[in-house]
Amino acid sequence: MTANLELQRVNERKGLRGFANLRRKESQSWWGTSRWWINALLWTVLLCGLTAIMLFASNDEVTQATEAEIAQAGGLIAYILSIGLSVFFEFGAPMLAIGTVILAQDLIIGEKQSGVAEWLLSKPVTRRAYVLAKVAANALPLLILLVGLPSALVYGMLSLRIGALFPLATFLSAVGIVTVHTLFYFNLTLLLGTIFNNRAPILGIALASVLGGGILGGFIEPLFYVTPWMLPKVAWLTATSQLIPAEIGIAALVASLLWCIVFVFVALAKFEKMEF
Amino acid sequence: MNQPDKYVIETDGLGKSFGDVQALQNVNLRVPRHSIFGFLGPNGAGKTTLMKTLLGLIRPTAGSGAIFGYDIVSESVRIRERIGYLPQQPHFIEQMTARENLLFTAKFFFSGPQTSLRARCDEMLELVGLEEKADRSIKGFSGGEKQRLGIALAQVNYPDLLILDEPASALDPLGRQAVLDVMARLRKYTTIFYSTHILDDVQRVSDTVAILNRGQLVTSGPIEQILNGKEGVVYTLALKGVPDGLGKRLEELPWVTNAKVDSNNGTSVWQISVSDEASAEKDLLRYVLADPALTVAQFNRKKYELEEVFMEIVKGDGNDR
Numbered sequence: 001m002t003a004n005l006e007l008q009r010v011n012e013r014k015g016l017r018g019f020a021n022l023r024r025k026e027s028q029s030w031w032g033t034s035r036w037w038i039n040a041l042l043w044t045v046l047l048c049g050l051t052a053i054m055l056f057a058s059n060d061e062v063t064q065a066t067e068a069e070i071a072q073a074g075g076l077i078a079y080i081l082s083i084g085l086s087v088f089f090e091f092g093a094p095m096l097a098i099g100t101v102i103l104a105q106d107l108i109i110g111e112k113q114s115g116v117a118e119w120l121l122s123k124p125v126t127r128r129a130y131v132l133a134k135v136a137a138n139a140l141p142l143l144i145l146l147v148g149l150p151s152a153l154v155y156g157m158l159s160l161r162i163g164a165l166f167p168l169a170t171f172l173s174a175v176g177i178v179t180v181h182t183l184f185y186f187n188l189t190l191l192l193g194t195i196f197n198n199r200a201p202i203l204g205i206a207l208a209s210v211l212g213g214g215i216l217g218g219f220i221e222p223l224f225y226v227t228p229w230m231l232p233k234v235a236w237l238t239a240t241s242q243l244i245p246a247e248i249g250i251a252a253l254v255a256s257l258l259w260c261i262v263f264v265f266v267a268l269a270k271f272e273k274m275e276f
Numbered sequence: 277m278n279q280p281d282k283y284v285i286e287t288d289g290l291g292k293s294f295g296d297v298q299a300l301q302n303v304n305l306r307v308p309r310h311s312i313f314g315f316l317g318p319n320g321a322g323k324t325t326l327m328k329t330l331l332g333l334i335r336p337t338a339g340s341g342a343i344f345g346y347d348i349v350s351e352s353v354r355i356r357e358r359i360g361y362l363p364q365q366p367h368f369i370e371q372m373t374a375r376e377n378l379l380f381t382a383k384f385f386f387s388g389p390q391t392s393l394r395a396r397c398d399e400m401l402e403l404v405g406l407e408e409k410a411d412r413s414i415k416g417f418s419g420g421e422k423q424r425l426g427i428a429l430a431q432v433n434y435p436d437l438l439i440l441d442e443p444a445s446a447l448d449p450l451g452r453q454a455v456l457d458v459m460a461r462l463r464k465y466t467t468i469f470y471s472t473h474i475l476d477d478v479q480r481v482s483d484t485v486a487i488l489n490r491g492q493l494v495t496s497g498p499i500e501q502i503l504n505g506k507e508g509v510v511y512t513l514a515l516k517g518v519p520d521g522l523g524k525r526l527e528e529l530p531w532v533t534n535a536k537v538d539s540n541n542g543t544s545v546w547q548i549s550v551s552d553e554a555s556a557e558k559d560l561l562r563y564v565l566a567d568p569a570l571t572v573a574q575f576n577r578k579k580y581e582l583e584e585v586f587m588e589i590v591k592g593d594g595n596d597r
Contacts, residue, residue, distance in 0.1 A: 007388040007396065009357075017353050021383045025369065033371070115367040122331050122361040123384040124353050276333040 010124075018125030019133050026137030039145045043099065047092045047150040048157065055084040055161045077162060084161070085174075085239045088154050093178045093232035094210050096146050097185040101206040103142065104186050107134050108193030108271075109202065118276035127271050131194070135264060139186055147182055151175045167241075174239035177253060181231040184256045185210065187263035194270040224248055228256040284309050284343060284437050284467045285330060291338030292325055292491075299325040300491045302339065307484070312463050314482035314499075315471040316582075318590060322491040323471035324364060327441050331361055343437065357385065360435035360466075364442045366426030368414050374401065374425050375410040378432055385433040400428040404458055420451025427458050431466075438462065440470035444477055456481055475582045485582070487589055494589050503580050508533070509553045511560055513546040514574035522546075522567070529563070531555045543573060 012020060030036050065079060073079035108131075111117040120130065151171075158166040185206060192202040213229035224230045225248060234249045279286070285307035292300040299322045307313045317323045328334040330341060332352030341348040343355045368377050378397035386393060401407045404424035409417070417425065423443060430438055443459070444452040452474070459468055459481055472478060478485060479499070486496035495502060504510070515522075519537075523546075526535045531552035538545045550556035561575050 006392040007386040010383070010385060010387050014353070018384055021380065024383075025380060029371070115363060115365060116369065118328075118333055119361075119363060119367040121333060122356060122359070122363070123381065124357040125384065126353055275335065276328065 015126055016129045016132070018120075018123060019129035022120070022125065022130060022133035023137045026133055027141075030138070030141040036141060036145060039099075039103070039141075040149055043096070043146045044150050044153060046095065047088060048153045050091070051084050051088045051154050052157055054087045055080060055157055081158060081161065081166075082240050084154075084158065086236050088150075089174055089178060089236040089239055090232045092150070093181050093235060096178065096182050097210045098207065099146055100142055100182050100185045101189050101203065101210065104138060104189040105193070105199055105202050105206075107138060107190060109197065109199060112193075112197065112274075112276075121276060127274075128268055131190070131264070131268050131271050134190060135187070139183060142186055143179055143182060147175065147179050151178075170241055171239060174235040177231050177235040177238060180253060180256050180260070181228045181235070183260050184228045184263075187260045187267070191263040191267040191270070194267045194274065225251040226255040228252060228259070231256060282309060283307055285341070285469060286343075287330075287339065287341035289339030290326070290329065290336050290341050292322075292329055292334060293337050298491050300329065300336075303488075303491075303493045305341075305486060305493060305496065307467065307469050310463075310467055311484040312459065312468045312482045313470070313484045313486070314478035315469060315486050315488065316473065316475065316478060316586060317471070317488035318473065321488045323488055324441055325491075326488065327361075327439055327469075327471060331356065331359070331439065357433075358436045360430030360433060360438045362423075362426045362430045362438070362440040362443055365446075366422050366429070368422075368425065368429070370414060372414070373411050374406055374414060374417075374428075377414065377425070378428060381429045382432045396432065400432050403431065403461070404428045405454070418451070420447050420454060423447060423451065423455055424458065427455065431462065435466055438466050438468045438470075440468065442472055443470055445472060445474055452477065475586055479582045487586060489590050499582075502585055503582060504578075509550050509556065510578040511546075511548045511550065511556060512574065512576055512578045513548060513560075513564060513572065515544050515546065515564070515570050516542060516573055517567075517570040519544055519546075519567070519570055522564070522570075526563075529559075547578065 010017075010021075012018070070076055070079045073082050108117070111120070117130070121127065155166060155168075155171055158171070188209070189202060189206050192205055196202055209227075209229075213223075213227060217224045217227065217229045230248055230252045234244055234252060237244045237249070283306045285305060287303050287305045290300055290303040290305070291298070303326060305326075315323055315326075325334060329336050330343060330348055332348060332355070335349060344358060346355050348355065369380060372380060375394075375397055378400055379393055382393050382396055386396070398407070398410075401410050404427055406421060406424055406428065409421065414422070414425070423446075427438075427440070427443065430440070440459075444455040447455060456477060459470070462468060463481075482499055484497065485499050485502045487494045487502075523535050523537060526532050526546075526548060531550050532548060533551050534547075534549040536547045548556075548560065550560070561572065564570060565572060
């Protein structure tokens with residue numbers, strides 16, 4: 001065999017051996033396939049389409065509103081914006097969470113079941129690198145395509161509707177809250193992939209949280225402080241510059257961010273102990 | 277004590293249990309450097325568990341193991357830098373072609389110009405005879421082609437040790453032959469540790485063999501030694517004539533450990549176990565021929581087929597099926 005002097009041994013940090021190559025492979029599964037534009041199109045059409053209907057063609061909704069409601073919103077335009085933002089944030093954030101769960105459910109379990117994880121881990125790859133490459137390479141396209149792109153278009157539509165730039169800081173704050181909400185469900189799904197060996201419990205638990213969390217919080221209110229269940233509403237309130245019950249908004253946001261970190265650490269610990 | 281210069285793999289009392297099930301028990305294995313080490317055992321004997329334990333995919337629950345002198349638990353990544361592994365059912369990134377899979381795998385080990393990486397991959401494709409299919413989708417590959425691609429992927433880093441789990445068992449005779457040929461070609465570059473239950477293959481390509489049964493290492497050593505059977509060196513003598521008192525006279529020889537006889541149609545067939553092969557080779561026949569009443573019809577050293585040894589060991593271990 002010919003020794004090739006031009007090739008050097010990979011020199012990576014010991015604890016993250018294999019990370020760069022795995023991250024490239026994961027990124028490739030987004031940007032190197034049709035997956036990116038399908039998702040970009042799907043979420044943009046779904047979220048921006050519904051928001052556009054509310055912003056530009058919601059005559060029925062407006063005519064059903066009482067004058068008091070319109071006055072309370074600060075006028076007709078403000079009322080229309082409020083409805084549009086409600087659709088985008090209150091309805092859109094849970095939809096994005098569902099999409100995230102569906103897109104991320106297979107990341108670990110799929111490779112576990114097909115034997116690809118076993119094969120990859122027989123290479124000089126640390127388990128930490130394997131999990132972190134999944135997080136790094138998938139969180140970014142999810143946030144760009146599912147949250148970033150529709151948000152940018154909705155911002156344009158809002159500005160168009162009012163004939164001036166919509167307050168950027170306010171809008172970005174609301175988008176930031178949706179980002180945390182989406183990230184929470186991404187990390188939760190990833191963690192569940194390290195715990196379970198089939199998709200049913202992953203989907204069951206994650207989707208139950210998205211769809212049933214609000215109901216559960218209605219019975220046990222303190223749960224709203226430590227879960228992301230109120231975040232869609234908080235995002236809407238933020239976007240419409242309405243008063244947010246600070247103790248709920250901030251606590252839920254901080255708790256969700258902490259959960260995101262905890263989920264990654266627990267996923268790392270679980271994956272470290274996993275046998276293939 | 278580890279001797280990485282002599283042995284690539286060394287385990288001491290290695291054990292693995294899954295709940296109450298003891299998958300591996302007190303495995304003491306030594307795989308000599310530059311050997312083709314055939315690892316035999318019936319289904320469920322623990323062969324795959326042992327390989328996965330060596331690779332760090334499974335954690336041992338008892339004992340210890342080292343590869344190249346590195347601990348299999350705490351220094352697993354260093355070990356895997358120098359290993360190639362072919363799982364029982366090879367896995368690939370399905371959306372990639374054979375060449376892309378090789379390139380992806382090579383990047384776990386090497387960095388450098390893309391052209392050099394590609395050259396390395398081409399070399400591997402040539403090694404396993406898949407140049408023509410390098411850019412085709414893996415989905416259309418036959419079992420044998422997948423297996424050969426698996427070997428190429430395992431070999432892409434020029435490993436010092438190749439671990440192959442049942443590399444030929446699911447293949448037709450042609451596919452099996454192709455895989456065995458590749459193994460034979462690789463023997464001068466690397467140590468090959470492979471599991472199988474195809475005894476014929478082991479006898480054809482291996483120089484060292486171990487037999488695992490019910491999670492325990494039953495025997496291990498050079499194939500010549502294993503083929504001598506558990507009784508050690510045995511000579512077979514077929515004699516015509518009346519061998520009066522021959523058995524007693526033979527057992528008086530200091531290097532004869534046992535002499536058994538079966539008689540049939542005036543011919544007696546002797547199985548003579550000896551402890552000193554050189555003395556037996558030199559004197560045994562001469563000693564028997566000294567009796568003028570006897571004619572030697574046949575004299576040879578008894579050779580077992582691996583299958584006989586395997587069946588004897590596995591059945592003797594209470595694994596009749």
